[in-house]
Amino acid sequence: MSDPLSILKGEIKRLSFVSNEKISLLAHFTENVEKIAVAVSCLDDCDNDEEKRNYLRFLISPP
Structure with missing residues (x-):
């Protein structure tokens, strides 16, 4: 079984995800x-x- 980060x-x-979303998500979890x-x-x-994308986008959206 893989670790949660993987x-x-x-x-x-x-x-x-588009490049800026991908970078934002990786930075968020860093x-x-x-x-x-x-999150996993x-x-x-x-x-x-679609629900997965929306959930992850919510994590990086401005408050």
Whole structure:
């Protein structure tokens, strides 16, 4: 079984984010390493790729 970081990076790549979104997501999780396992768990609860993309975009959207 893969570690949470590998799973998360694989999902970010697989979901075909545009370059700036991909960089923002990687930077977000670099600065918030403790949130990686929670994010992977939440991605498992998403029903489809659109929900996964929306969830990850929400994490990097301005407050």
